[in-house]
Structures are given as C-alpha cells and as structure tokens.
Amino acid sequence: MGILQVKNKAPEQTLRDIYAHWLKAKRVSALLVPAVSSLGVATPVLISDPDKISQVSPFLPVMSVNGASIVAAIAAKGVPDTKVAAVLRPCELRAVVELIKLQQVSRENIVLIGMDCPGTYKPGQGIGSGSTSDLTSTFLSAQDGYLKDERLRAACQMCEFPTPLFADLSIGFLGMNPKESLYVDAANEEGESLLEGVDMIPIEAVPDERRNYINRFIEVRQRVAADKIAEFDRIGLGAENLVRYFANCLNCHNCMKVCPVCYCRECFFESDVWERDLEEQIRIVSRKGLNRMPAGTLLFHLTRMNHMMTSCVQCGVCEDSCPAGIGLSVLFKKVSRNAQAEFGYLSGRSLDEPLPLTTFREDEFRHLGEE
Numbered sequence: 001m002g003i004l005q006v007k008n009k010a011p012e013q014t015l016r017d018i019y020a021h022w023l024k025a026k027r028v029s030a031l032l033v034p035a036v037s038s039l040g041v042a043t044p045v046l047i048s049d050p051d052k053i054s055q056v057s058p059f060l061p062v063m064s065v066n067g068a069s070i071v072a073a074i075a076a077k078g079v080p081d082t083k084v085a086a087v088l089r090p091c092e093l094r095a096v097v098e099l100i101k102l103q104q105v106s107r108e109n110i111v112l113i114g115m116d117c118p119g120t121y122k123p124g125q126g127i128g129s130g131s132t133s134d135l136t137s138t139f140l141s142a143q144d145g146y147l148k149d150e151r152l153r154a155a156c157q158m159c160e161f162p163t164p165l166f167a168d169l170s171i172g173f174l175g176m177n178p179k180e181s182l183y184v185d186a187a188n189e190e191g192e193s194l195l196e197g198v199d200m201i202p203i204e205a206v207p208d209e210r211r212n213y214i215n216r217f218i219e220v221r222q223r224v225a226a227d228k229i230a231e232f233d234r235i236g237l238g239a240e241n242l243v244r245y246f247a248n249c250l251n252c253h254n255c256m257k258v259c260p261v262c263y264c265r266e267c268f269f270e271s272d273v274w275e276r277d278l279e280e281q282i283r284i285v286s287r288k289g290l291n292r293m294p295a296g297t298l299l300f301h302l303t304r305m306n307h308m309m310t311s312c313v314q315c316g317v318c319e320d321s322c323p324a325g326i327g328l329s330v331l332f333k334k335v336s337r338n339a340q341a342e343f344g345y346l347s348g349r350s351l352d353e354p355l356p357l358t359t360f361r362e363d364e365f366r367h368l369g370e371e
C-alpha cells in the first residue's frame, strides 16, 4: 500500500494521467470508468483512446447504473489477451464478485479498480447547477458533508461500505486531503503491476486519520440504516402490509432489469408461462369477483426477493428506477442483510466464500427448528 502524490492539487487529472499511461503502455486494452459525455451527461464509458481521457471522471458522484451490469454485458465470456480495467464503487465491485461466482463474468478479462465512495446522486437530481467537474471538486473536499447530505441516493445514505471490500487495486480519498495525496492499495500482482512507475510513497499501514475517519463514517451510516429499518419495521412485513407497500407497483419490472445480480437470461415473469389470455383472466377474476390489475405484482416481488436476497449488494438502483417511487432500498437492505446474516455470508466480500444456496451445512438453521 502507499500514498499517491497528487500533482498540481488535481486528483482527477492525476488519475487520468495514470489511466492514460495504462492505455498507452497497453497494460490494459480498455477502461470502464465514470465519465461526462460531450453533452454534459454523467455516464460510464468504455475507453481505449488515451487522447480522450479528459472526459473521464473517476470520482464522479453520480450513479445511473450499477457498473457490474455493464461488466456482465461485456465480459460474460473469456477472451484471450484482453484486459479491461473496471473502475468501480464498492457496491459495484461487490456485485461483480457475486456475478463471477454466479459464472456471469469471466474473471480473466477484468482488473478491478476499487474507488472509495461516500455516496452518489441520481443523474440530474439534487446536484445543483454547475459543471460536473465542479461537482467532483466540491464533492472531494466535502469530507464532513457526506453524512449530512440528504440529496444522496437513499441506498447511499444507509451504505456501510464506503471502501472496496474486494479489488485488485483500491484508490481512496476518504480521510485524506485529496488535493495532496490519495491512498492506494494493491491486493495482488495484477494490482501491483498497474502501480509500476507510479510516483508513490510506500506505507506499512492505513494512515490513522483515514482509518479513524472511515470507522466514524461507518458508525454513522449504520445508525442511519438502523433508523430507516426501524421506521420500515413499524409498517411491518406481514402479507397485508406488503400488499400495501407494493400497492402502487406498475409491474414494469424496471427494478429487476437494472438489478446487477438479477441475472437470469429469461425471467419467468416475462416468459410465455406467465401470460394469461382473456379466458384465463376471466376464470381467475371469477373466483374473487375483482382483481387488481396489473395482477401478480406481489408474487413477482416475493419471488424476486427470494432469488436476490443472498446476493443483493444494497446498491439501490432498483429504487432509483422505480416510476412508482416504492422504497425498495430499505426493503432490500433489511431483507438481504438478514438473509445473508443467517448464512454468515456477506455478498461481494470475497471470491472464496461460496454462495449460500450452493452449499449445505448440516448444522444450519437449528435455531429455526431444522433437525
């Protein structure tokens, strides 16, 4: 691990120079990284031309999509002699780890570059006026502001993982003065090779100031998460309450389509099996006399929850995509955290932890009466 010297008080440009060097030296074939398009739109880009590096914005606090979905779309199958450096936030990295375990991403083609992330905004929302590079610069220096910023996405306000849990190379600015220095940590040879020739001071341990800042940060976020879950619990999770919770659901399936770990190629709820012709609709409605339309929303959500809860990374892009404004972040925070805790599992923490539903332990769930 080490301290990366920031040039000219410009952390963005310092990273751009390093990324451009990786491309020029053919250390990687391309980078997947947040950027600002020529139209001023925040979006991830795949970049191979170092001359276009000025559009790249590695710290950009705007999240439109969980980058793991893009990694899965471009790197599902291995390709020889190709490396993409994916610059990702902790929740995106965690989703990639889950997707590798679910055999949806080929590990051999991806180098994971993890960035600190104290929170992100929805595109075009709550970020005020000014250019996105102003936004990055204000954001980077707002070390005391993140925890009070209610414009951050709902999931971010509850996020307890501001630093990467798993990456080949991690880059941090939390608890640092990012105009002077950044924290870097290579987890393996792949990460170390990317740091060759980079001007940095080796260190033995995480600087105290950074460690203390992150610990305090996590404590506050855990309190926010506990408060929001307690508020959610007041509504309760019983069948009737869930019907009310999802009462405005349009059945658009956006939440499923944007979810990075909802990986089935063909979803049962979008298959022919789920189609109901008029004859069947009349037969169904005849039983009750009245049926909410679109029908089957609760079954969809319960099934999806059941499928996702052990791999959910609590990124909240499902909530961001919901046109009905349903509070999916807190729901998935509660359900996935509880389910993963039951298995002693944390999604995206490690490639070596087997997926809970692919393993069987004789001693599990004794407290629930399993024998």
Ligand code: SF4
Pocket (backbone or CB within 6 Å): 063, 089, 090, 091, 092, 117, 118, 119, 120, 153, 155, 156, 157, 159, 160, 161, 162, 314, 315, 316
């Ligand atoms: S959920 Fe956490 S890691 Fe993901 S964007 Fe929000 S703060 Fe960052």
Ligand code: SF4
Pocket (backbone or CB within 6 Å): 255, 258, 259, 260, 261, 262, 308, 311, 312, 313, 314, 315, 316, 317, 318, 319, 328, 329, 332
């Ligand atoms: S269910 Fe929602 S919060 Fe969980 S991984 Fe999917 S999109 Fe993210």
Ligand code: SF4
Pocket (backbone or CB within 6 Å): 248, 249, 250, 251, 252, 253, 254, 255, 256, 318, 321, 322, 323, 324, 325, 326
């Ligand atoms: S995105 Fe919202 S409205 Fe659409 S299916 Fe999901 S919960 Fe329902």
